[in-house]
Amino acid sequence: MAEKLVVIGAGMASGRMLEELFATAPGAHEVTLFGAEPRGNYNRIMLSPVLSGEKTYDEIVTHDAAWYAANGVTCRFGEPVTGIDRARRVVVSATGETPYDRLVIATGSAPFIIPVPGHALPGVLTYRDLDDTEAMIAAAAKPGARAVVIGGGLLGLEAAAGLRLRGMEVTVLHLMPHLMERQLDPAAGYLLQKELETRGIRIHTRANTHEIVGRERVEAVRLDDGTEYPADIVVMAVGIRPDTGLAKAAGLACGRGLHVDDRMITSDGSILAVGECVEHRGQCYGLVAPLYEMAKVAAKTLAGEPAEYAGSVTSTKLKVTGVDLFSAGDFAEGDDREEIVFRDPARGVYKRLVIRDQRIIGAVMYGDTADGAWFFGLLKDAADIAEMRDTLIFGPAYAGGAPLDPMAAVAALPDEAEICGCNGVCKSTITEAIAGGAGSLDAVRAGTRASASCGSCTGLVEQLLAASLGDAYAAPAARPVCGCTDLTHEDVRRLIKARALKSMPAVMQECGWRTSCGCHVCRPALNYYLLADWPLDYADDPQSRFVNERNHANIQKDGTYSVVPRMWGGITTPGELRAIADAAEKFAVPTVKVTGGQRIDLLGVAKEDLPAIWADLNAAGLVSGHAYAKGLRTVKTCVGTDHCRFGTQDSTGLGVAIEKRMWGAWTPHKVKMAVSGCPRNCAEATCKDVGVICVDSGFEVGVAGAAGMDLRETEPLGKTATAAEAIELIVAFVQLYREQAKYLDRPYKWVAKVGLDWVREQVVDDLENRRALVARFDLSQRVFQKDPWAERATPETEARWRPLADLTLEAAE
Amino acid sequence: MSGWIDIGALADIPVRGARVIRTPAGCVAVFRTAGDEVFALDDRCPHRGGPLSEGIVHGRSVTCPLHNRVFAFETGAAERPEEGRVATYPARIEGGRVLIDAAHLARRTAA
Numbered sequence: 056m057a058e059k060l061v062v063i064g065a066g067m068a069s070g071r072m073l074e075e076l077f078a079t080a081p082g083a084h085e086v087t088l089f090g091a092e093p094r095g096n097y098n099r100i101m102l103s104p105v106l107s108g109e110k111t112y113d114e115i116v117t118h119d120a121a122w123y124a125a126n127g128v129t130c131r132f133g134e135p136v137t138g139i140d141r142a143r144r145v146v147v148s149a150t151g152e153t154p155y156d157r158l159v160i161a162t163g164s165a166p167f168i169i170p171v172p173g174h175a176l177p178g179v180l181t182y183r184d185l186d187d188t189e190a191m192i193a194a195a196a197k198p199g200a201r202a203v204v205i206g207g208g209l210l211g212l213e214a215a216a217g218l219r220l221r222g223m224e225v226t227v228l229h230l231m232p233h234l235m236e237r238q239l240d241p242a243a244g245y246l247l248q249k250e251l252e253t254r255g256i257r258i259h260t261r262a263n264t265h266e267i268v269g270r271e272r273v274e275a276v277r278l279d280d281g282t283e284y285p286a287d288i289v290v291m292a293v294g295i296r297p298d299t300g301l302a303k304a305a306g307l308a309c310g311r312g313l314h315v316d317d318r319m320i321t322s323d324g325s326i327l328a329v330g331e332c333v334e335h336r337g338q339c340y341g342l343v344a345p346l347y348e349m350a351k352v353a354a355k356t357l358a359g360e361p362a363e364y365a366g367s368v369t370s371t372k373l374k375v376t377g378v379d380l381f382s383a384g385d386f387a388e389g390d391d392r393e394e395i396v397f398r399d400p401a402r403g404v405y406k407r408l409v410i411r412d413q414r415i416i417g418a419v420m421y422g423d424t425a426d427g428a429w430f431f432g433l434l435k436d437a438a439d440i441a442e443m444r445d446t447l448i449f450g451p452a453y454a455g456g457a458p459l460d461p462m463a464a465v466a467a468l469p470d471e472a473e474i475c476g477c478n479g480v481c482k483s484t485i486t487e488a489i490a491g492g493a494g495s496l497d498a499v500r501a502g503t504r505a506s507a508s509c510g511s512c513t514g515l516v517e518q519l520l521a522a523s524l525g526d527a528y529a530a531p532a533a534r535p536v537c538g539c540t541d542l543t544h545e546d547v548r549r550l551i552k553a554r555a556l557k558s559m560p561a562v563m564q565e566c567g568w569r570t571s572c573g574c575h576v577c578r579p580a581l582n583y584y585l586l587a588d589w590p591l592d593y594a595d596d597p598q599s600r601f602v603n604e605r606n607h608a609n610i611q612k613d614g615t616y617s618v619v620p621r622m623w624g625g626i627t628t629p630g631e632l633r634a635i636a637d638a639a640e641k642f643a644v645p646t647v648k649v650t651g652g653q654r655i656d657l658l659g660v661a662k663e664d665l666p667a668i669w670a671d672l673n674a675a676g677l678v679s680g681h682a683y684a685k686g687l688r689t690v691k692t693c694v695g696t697d698h699c700r701f702g703t704q705d706s707t708g709l710g711v712a713i714e715k716r717m718w719g720a721w722t723p724h725k726v727k728m729a730v731s732g733c734p735r736n737c738a739e740a741t742c743k744d745v746g747v748i749c750v751d752s753g754f755e756v757g758v759a760g761a762a763g764m765d766l767r768e769t770e771p772l773g774k775t776a777t778a779a780e781a782i783e784l785i786v787a788f789v790q791l792y793r794e795q796a797k798y799l800d801r802p803y804k805w806v807a808k809v810g811l812d813w814v815r816e817q818v819v820d821d822l823e824n825r826r827a828l829v830a831r832f833d834l835s836q837r838v839f840q841k842d843p844w845a846e847r848a849t850p851e852t853e854a855r856w857r858p859l860a861d862l863t864l865e866a867a868e
Numbered sequence: 869m870s871g872w873i874d875i876g877a878l879a880d881i882p883v884r885g886a887r888v889i890r891t892p893a894g895c896v897a898v899f900r901t902a903g904d905e906v907f908a909l910d911d912r913c914p915h916r917g918g919p920l921s922e923g924i925v926h927g928r929s930v931t932c933p934l935h936n937r938v939f940a941f942e943t944g945a946a947e948r949p950e951e952g953r954v955a956t957y958p959a960r961i962e963g964g965r966v967l968i969d970a971a972h973l974a975r976r977t978a979a
Binding site: 236570571574575597601602858861862863 | 873875876880881882883884885887888889890891892895898902903904916917918919922923924925926927928929931933934936938940941942943945963966973
């Protein structure tokens, strides 16, 4: 007699299992199939092409009524199972009880809904089944309709692309800094974002949904930062979780998913489970390949044949037409692993292989995924790639080929081979220039423009120089930023501006970084360059800052911090001094010191006390003195005409005005200023980065002084008649320094490189340019002139300064 | 003391950043990488005692904020040519929570 087999869930996993079962043991089972949806099994992964209009529902049906009939399956579609009585071996549904000998649970997963206010409004959709897809298609039919997709993962992006193709205005909100962070590293995430943006999809990363706004139905989505996106529909695609409701109610062992063993049997020997509802060896799966592997094992178990499921290695491809993206395995970095990275900025191609013990353990590819399957095969087989390692990244076409000597390779190139893609320069043009006397990289650049744009062919041009000139060619001593790139700071700054690179992944991709997330040398520099060049577009990255700028205090050798409030021009009041004294006593500050910059330093404050001490100082009107910043530190002054019998101008007033205008600005290195009221120079203005000496006829502005590792006297930049003009000149000078200098070059080093004459041309002679520099400085100040202490001394942020957990009590037992 | 202790939410540790947990034998730094992995190491550079939790995190390593020594998360070893090593402790993520192995921590306390 045929065994009574009941299957709950008519999705892809159970569909494949039944196919396998009927092939392995035909006629051995009498199958009843329950499905919550009023239809049979269809290819759920192909819903995206249905949404985009590239396929119809009929095209994605995998099992039609005829197939179920031919295999004797009793279909109970649209009839959700409400309970399982394991003792009596029956399942309960609307029409009564159905007995089983064995039961298969394949309830799949349910979309996760973020419980923000408004999540239950009509117009909030998930993206799971055909009904969801049809609701989205209906919404897109309205002209000018707008959709907000919450979630920039696989599903969310497919929904966004489909809705966009249907003519909707689409915005994707993603909590993390880059798209598909589970499958992609930041570089590939950046390329994907760029591609989707060119299709007219707006992407907002680091977006924390605050509320879904609407009365009767959805009207807009509001973020924590106050941004609001109008919406006719909101698609929640933030993730799925195994649907284990029935299994749990029936008392089956569940964790995140329904526990199964290697034969797909649950904690009840007569109940099996397959698909997304399952947790196997601690792992839940949401991709189709593992579900099919489970289905095969479950079918064999039902048929009484031995089979074991050992877990799956998964790979991902995004199903958006025209976007080539592939990811598989583990692609995090690590000490025990090495990576091979290939970037072709011009074609938008990025490939990265992660290798451990001569085996591929992870692969991410963007733009050219043709070799994805081959790499995935090597990954799954754990194949030893030592032999073909040198050419591995180029795919199977080169596998096993002899590794090339780069010099031999460049020498073997035909004369017409293009070396510089940006400027269309071929090899013979370069070799002729070299033969004509161009003996250095700069000379070749000047003569042919080769490598003068993106610079990614610099290495090839240098090889041509070396091949042509032999020992006569000495490679230039240009110092790259760090080991992550061959480009110099100057190259990187130029490329950031020229190519409008506005994020760190953008710079790393377009400039061909060799590491996936940089290092402690390049990241602070890039963070500075980006925020200096794109103040309105770039979001400051605290994790790419050194400790002092991240914590807004100076770390001391014992791990405590120093706190220095700003004293404008060195002027203070009894009230401020009282607040400083109170704070010093309240927080038991061990050392109170007067600094060389005319302010007071509280040394030895514990990290977790910082927000509280800031709050106390803020309450007295004191703000951060940025004593820790690559930015404006102090403007030291003398008392000037207010009190001094020699004073010629109001030096204190000018110092205060400069400090009020310029505080909060980030610069390549720290900037110290001073204003002296007469040539006796009591404020020591002649050894500052910017120093003003007041005279009867006006203000002498000097720059590029130093009194640290080097000792330099300032050089005269210009003389102005009014204080207002002196301020404009100083602001323009600092902005030029902000835009041009290498990170960690003080102004004197930078001026020595570019020449004071050039600086004068820019800010003294060219008045239009001076005004433009001042305007750019002021624009940046609108973003950055905020007291960082006040922003952080709040109840919400202050927890971040405390330990995450305190185990001293528990462990003392 | 045995088993895994829940020390907080993953979301409370910044990506490419760290938070510290206080233990009887000093602080332990819990790092979070760009790929959302967590690692726990002693929060004390063997060179001059710098708090590693305040360093810049890149790949699976951190640079000490005081004198730029680089330590690998998996082994705790300083990058060549420097010498030295900090202790590491098993840590993992479950359901958005960060767990740390209490047994290893306890051994640290005893030692």
